[in-house]
Amino acid sequence: MIPSDMTAIASQVRRDIVRMVHGASSGHPGGSLGCADLLSLLYFEVMQLNAENFLMDGKDEDLFFLSNGHISPVWYSVLARRGFFPVAELATFRKLNSRLQGHPATEEGLPGIRIASGSLGQGLSVALGAAETKLLNDDSCTVYTLHGDGELQEGQIWEAAMYAAHRKIDNIISFIDCNGQQIDGSTEDVMSLGDLFSKWSAFGWNVLQCDGHDMDSLREAVASGLSNRGSGKPTVVLMKTSMGKGVDFMEGTHKWHGIAPNDDQLEAALSQLDQTLGDY
Numbered sequence: 001m002i003p004s005d006m007t008a009i010a011s012q013v014r015r016d017i018v019r020m021v022h023g024a025s026s027g028h029p030g031g032s033l034g035c036a037d038l039l040s041l042l043y044f045e046v047m048q049l050n051a052e053n054f055l056m057d058g059k060d061e062d063l064f065f066l067s068n069g070h071i072s073p074v075w076y077s078v079l080a081r082r083g084f085f086p087v088a089e090l091a092t093f094r095k096l097n098s099r100l101q102g103h104p105a106t107e108e109g110l111p112g113i114r115i116a117s118g119s120l121g122q123g124l125s126v127a128l129g130a131a132e133t134k135l136l137n138d139d140s141c142t143v144y145t146l147h148g149d150g151e152l153q154e155g156q157i158w159e160a161a162m163y164a165a166h167r168k169i170d171n172i173i174s175f176i177d178c179n180g181q182q183i184d185g186s187t188e189d190v191m192s193l194g195d196l197f198s199k200w201s202a203f204g205w206n207v208l209q210c211d212g213h214d215m216d217s218l219r220e221a222v223a224s225g226l227s228n229r230g231s232g233k234p235t236v237v238l239m240k241t242s243m244g245k246g247v248d249f250m251e252g253t254h255k256w257h258g259i260a261p262n263d264d265q266l267e268a269a270l271s272q273l274d275q276t277l278g279d280y
Contacts, residue, residue, distance in 0.1 A: 002044055002082075006215045008276035009081065010040040014246045015273045016077035016090055016280065022266040024094035027102065030256040031148060032074035034179050034212065034241040038146065039078045041218050048141055051083040054111035062141045063130055065115060067123020068148040068177070069103040070258070076100050079112040080280075087280045121154025123147060124174060128164050128234075131172040142226065145174040150182030153191050158203065161234075165204030168232035173225035176236060177212070179243040181254040196238055206233040212241035246273055 003009055013036045021027035043049070047062040055061075066075050073093065080087045085099075092098035099108040103118030115126050123145055131143040151157065164172065176196070184190050200207045206228045210221035218239075225235040243257070244250030247269040261269055 003277065005276070006037070006041050006045060008274065009044055010036045011246070011274040012277040013040055013074060013077045013081065015270060015275060016081075017073040018247065018261060018266060018269045018273070019279065020073045020076070020090055020093040021260045022263075023091060025260050026094055026258075027073055027260055028070045028258045029073065029247075029261070030181070030243040030250060030254070030258075031068065031071040031177060031179065033247060033250065034243045034245045035071060035074050035146060035177055036077075036245070037213050037215065038175060038218060038239065039074055041215060041222075042144060043078045043082045045219075046222055047144065049082070051079075051111070054084060056114055058114065058130065058141075059137070060139060060141060063114065063127070063143045065123050065127040065130070065143070065145045066104060066117050067127075067145055068120060068151050069116075069118030069123075071148075072100070072102065072104050072118075075104065075112075079110075081277060082112075084112040085110065090280045120148070120151045121156040124157055124160040124164075127172060127174070128160055128167075128169055131164075131169050132167060134171055135169065141171075142229075143172045145172065147174065147176050148182065149176055149178045149180065149193060149196075150187050150190070152176065152193055152196070153187075161200070161203040161205065164234040169234050170206075170229055170231050172234050173222065174234070174236045175212075175239050177241055178238050179241045181243045181252075181257065183254065183257045185254050200236045200238075204233060206231065206235040208235065208237045210237055210239055212239035213245055248272060 093100045099110040127145045211217040250256040
């Protein structure tokens with residue numbers, strides 16, 4: 001039975017994230033924590049999925065592509081909790097011979113993963129191929145993607161954005177994790193992104209904004225994106241989040257982009273996160 005309380009699911013996902021990264025002594029907790037609300041909503045409420053019989057072609061299913069693959073902990077947690085593979089397997093994250101590699105990969109056949117990702121900038125191109133295939137096949141389902149805001153510094157993103165508008169690929173909803181942080185500091189300091197709303201609009205996209213930690217705001221963005229089908233415009237959602245959301249000492253700083261908590265930090269983090277579905 002799929003739980004109905006998205007906030008409770010997101011809290012458990014955040015517990016999974018900090019435990020996985022701690023157990024491996026490596027990984028990327030900051031962005032993972034920041035995107036727990038979105039992925040929980042997509043996988044447990046929004047997307048049409050077949051977790052029990054995963055097929056790579058994704059025909060007649062909604063598809064999700066994680067372009068910023070370094071935040072794999074949040075995706076693995078949601079996939080496991082949704083029933084794609086056993087929750088206990090989360091304990092193998094980044095371990096030798098694990099299917100749960102640091103960046104999502106396909107060679108081990110982990111259900112739910114359709115492309116290897118983590119080389120930033122590539123995910124939108126792949127997702128557009130899948131979305132255009134659905135349009136050509138009269139498949140009414142939707143393709144969702146997630147990207148880091150720092151990832152928008154990659155030129156391939158904008159090549160793909162031009163292609164999507166030109167080909168009128170309007171069955172895609174791309175979320176940008178606008179937390180203002182990347183591995184070396186703030187996006188403003190490393191390379192300012194400028195006015196993203198105006199940029200995406202100029203590239204011919206339907207541009208929405210939402211609060212990435214408010215379930216109703218996320219729902220409204222998804223509903224608006226879905227209602228855009230038939231307009232000939234792809235949709236992008238500028239999702240305002242806080243890196244490290246849910247753990248006070250991790251929030252709002254790039255310092256937790258890619259380091260693991262020690263034992264004391266893990267306990268402090270878990271004390272702030274409700275256990276709602278049971279730890280693995």
